[in-house]
Amino acid sequence: MTRAWVRPAMIALPAVLVVGCAVAGPWVAPHPVDEGVDIPYAEPSAAAPLGTDHLGQDVLSHLLVGGWGLLLLAAVIAVLVTGLAAVIGTVAALRPRVGAVIERCTDALMLLPPVLAILLVMLSWPSSGAAGLVTIAVLVGTPYCARVFAAAASGIAATGYVEVAVANGEGLPYLVLREVLPNLRSTLTTQLGLRFVEAMYLVSTAAFLQLPATLGQSNWALMVRENSAGILLNPWSVVAPSLAIGILAVSMNFTISAIRSDRNQVRT
Template identity: 65%
Template sequence: MIGLHSSDIASPARRRLSLLAVAPALLVTALAALGPMLAPHSAEEAIGMPFGDPGGGAVLGTDRLGRDVLSQLLDGGWGLLLSSAVIAVLVTGSACVLGVVAVLRPRIGAVIELGTDFFILLPAVLGILLVLTSWPEAGSVGLIVLALLFGAPYCARIFAAAAAGVATSGYVESAQAAGESLPYLVFREVIPNLREVLTTQLGLRFVVGIYLVATASFLNLPTTLGASNWAVMVRDNASGMLLNPWAVLAPSLAIAIVAVSVNLAVSAFGRGERE
């Protein structure tokens, strides 16, 4: 009789746990993507008194200008989430390549480390504030480039630490002895063995991207995400939170649900990969 290992029995449960953890983020993302089509009113249309209570065609009440909070919520999430996803992919991808190259070619690694120290020491929010205030035409593209410059150096050091053990393994050393090119070593030998770190960092960079994009919007920096994105909703309606709490709580919960569920999914996936 063939025995079953405990990890084989538990793996379906882990997969279900990962799906349950990421389900809220997927639901909120789907609503954000389809939101403009599902919104009962125009996001900029005033339908009642400022900070009106829920009811009368406004399920979550109205905001400071009498606009439907639900319509603004459905209309204002896609730009924030899309920008955060682009930041996560660019930062994780570039940092992974930089970290692996730094390990495989120590001389290049010393130059990379020297060039990235400045961006690690300077707070990202301060750099974004300075650049976007003095160069407002940069918009979302400028925000993404700045997030890449400030996020990739720190992330690259994490990948370098993870790649150090892989680079000293026998098959990588054999490939180096055979004269394989640097791109071959990076993309065919090392990066495929960093799947767990890559997935974990992708999730974490997405959460950091949400933080940066929401902070830039909250500070009223010109990020061209629209006047009704979730962070702007929180900022503009904070003065009337006692009159209609949903004008602030709804967008805050949307941001928190995405961030927390992505973190939980990354943690669950990481545990499954290690086991």
């Protein structure tokens, strides 16, 4: 079992480093994000190892400070989506009639693209801020994930120990929380990682469009937007935040694939 986690852990190392830098960044940033250190789009120097941005501020400091808000929102969305979807999917597997109603509702919600839903809500209700972004992301992200959990829970719902619990008169909350969900740990882990990657893309898109005002004036997506005009003068002002988002997403995807592959090998 220990060896089975070695390869996923090595693949996840880049994502762990990015997250670690984002978490510790506000305390180790060499300059305040609003402090000018050189001319706009200056090349890397001792004062600014990654050069400066369009306002002459240190790109490295913005990079270290700008990831925390995005990661926190993405993590909140991923946990909420995975938790709600796990419960909804399990209920759908245990109660077929309820599952039919849930399936119709999820069909309707899945027709609305997440980015379009975020645009409609955030533009019509700009004061909603990060709370509105999280709410919409959870509403549009839960239906598909619930389908996955319903499919995974359907086999467990038909097992003997669940039937015994039903015969003993156990209620639905007991069946969901004590009998089915503990046996969906693999699905929970996989879906949590996938939902985090999806949430990171959604939050980055919203930040790039400057939709949630509560994300602040410094984040990776906003760095790409504001410094794109000077990419030829100082490429690091755009490349560095883009790499941070890309490395995090790609490393997470590869880690999830490695975990799936290793588990399948163990089973066979």
